[in-house]
Amino acid sequence: MSDRSELCTASKDENGPTTVQRLKTSFPEAEPRALAQENAVIATPQELLNTTHRLFLGFDSQKMSQIENETIHLALTSPPYWNLKDYGNPSQLGYRDSLPSYIKKLRNVWRECLRVLLPGCRLCINVGDEYLRANGNTPYQIIPLHAYIVNDIMNKFADRVVYLGSIIWQKIPTTRTTGGASVMGSYGFPRNGYVSYNYEYIAIFKKLGSAPRPPSTKGNERIGLDEWRRLFNGIWSYQSDKQITEEEEINNGIWRFKGARQVGGIAIFPDELPRRLIRMFTYAGDTVLDPFMGSGTTTKVAFEMGRNSIGYDIGFRGDNNDWKEVVKNKIHYYNLEERVRDSTFRLVTR
Numbered sequence: 001m002s003d004r005s006e007l008c009t010a011s012k013d014e015n016g017p018t019t020v021q022r023l024k025t026s027f028p029e030a031e032p033r034a035l036a037q038e039n040a041v042i043a044t045p046q047e048l049l050n051t052t053h054r055l056f057l058g059f060d061s062q063k064m065s066q067i068e069n070e071t072i073h074l075a076l077t078s079p080p081y082w083n084l085k086d087y088g089n090p091s092q093l094g095y096r097d098s099l100p101s102y103i104k105k106l107r108n109v110w111r112e113c114l115r116v117l118l119p120g121c122r123l124c125i126n127v128g129d130e131y132l133r134a135n136g137n138t139p140y141q142i143i144p145l146h147a148y149i150v151n152d153i154m155n156k157f158a159d160r161v162v163y164l165g166s167i168i169w170q171k172i173p174t175t176r177t178t179g180g181a182s183v184m185g186s187y188g189f190p191r192n193g194y195v196s197y198n199y200e201y202i203a204i205f206k207k208l209g210s211a212p213r214p215p216s217t218k219g220n221e222r223i224g225l226d227e228w229r230r231l232f233n234g235i236w237s238y239q240s241d242k243q244i245t246e247e248e249e250i251n252n253g254i255w256r257f258k259g260a261r262q263v264g265g266i267a268i269f270p271d272e273l274p275r276r277l278i279r280m281f282t283y284a285g286d287t288v289l290d291p292f293m294g295s296g297t298t299t300k301v302a303f304e305m306g307r308n309s310i311g312y313d314i315g316f317r318g319d320n321n322d323w324k325e326v327v328k329n330k331i332h333y334y335n336l337e338e339r340v341r342d343s344t345f346r347l348v349t350r
């Protein structure tokens with residue numbers, strides 16, 4: 001695989017895309033659809049050109065009135081982490097809120113997701129439990145956000161949705177103590193050790209009803225047995241200290257990829273996470289929604305895979321940059337020629 005390739009872009013006349021021009025980018029070469037590869041652009045040039053990405057920047061996803069009912073094929077997201085992260089926006093959902101109030105506000109977002117999802121399609125939520133440091137009389141403890149969220153959705157939307165389990169995504173420990181040690185508590189002796197909190201969940205829900213018919217191009221999206229086993233394995237693993245071979249990976253059915261990074265104060269998820277979910281649950285030309293899009297990872301990957309996308313974010317504190325520029329840089333906005341940028345990426349700002 002070469003480390004440079006070309007992204008095709010086209011000018012549009014009233015008959016749709018006509019002139020295909022090649023635009024140099026730093027994308028890796030387009031890969032066949034076989035295995036989901038890190039950094040692979042798997043859409044064909046025509047698929048890239050034919051997608052649109054509507055981003056609502058500065059909008060609260062508790063009300064997504066810009067989206068029509070039952071028009072989304074996959075909703076995937078990583079919600080704000082209650083009290084753990086201050087994104088620098090006083091309107092952000094959950095920060096300095098009580099736990100019940102956080103869960104209730106999130107419920108508004110899930111209700112909207114279920115309104116816009118097509119029947120038979122998936123809502124996937126990446127969430128890690130939260131640990132609270134010892135503070136005064138309060139001991140170190142884990143708040144099971146994943147359990148609260150799954151429980152809330154099953155209770156409140158039982159007439160609309162079924163829960164299909166959660167993938168465990170094993171990643172770099174978040175319980176590192178200062179000094180870089182990854183062990184906690186009474187190291188060396190019993191009674192007061194703590195479990196290393198090195199995983200998050202991807203909870204999967206299905207909206208009840210019959211799924212949309214697959215497109216006529218369905219054959220292009222065939223998933224072979226090895227890839228299927230990998231994708232639908234209940235554990236996606238990141239092994240920081242051991243390189244495992246492709247063969248071992250297939251035999252173990254283990255997914256392995258790196259954890260999220262921090263950009264502009266938010267914890268972004270790796271491209272690999274939306275890439276796998278989009279591969280598992282959509283066809284080219286479908287539309288993917290991320291109600292907490294952050295830096296725009298879901299849109300970036302949806303674009304690369306020839307899917308349409310819609311994203312919402314209320315806004316976060318950029319490092320040195322305007323957060324909207326963080327998003328534009330990420331989603332390939334500036335990689336497209338000016339004359340097709342704004343028809344491909346429809347940015348609505350508040």
Ligand SMILES: C[S@@+](CC[C@H](N)C(=O)[O-])C[C@H]1O[C@@H](n2cnc3c(N)ncnc32)[C@H](O)[C@@H]1O
Nearest residue numbers: 060061092093268269292294295297313314315
């Ligand atoms: C965990 S981050 C998402 C990161 C994203 N997955 C990425 O890869 O960049 C959660 C995001 O939710 C946004 N957010 C918080 N409250 C919101 C609200 N009420 N409506 C929309 N977005 C909100 C924050 O600004 C933050 O960017």
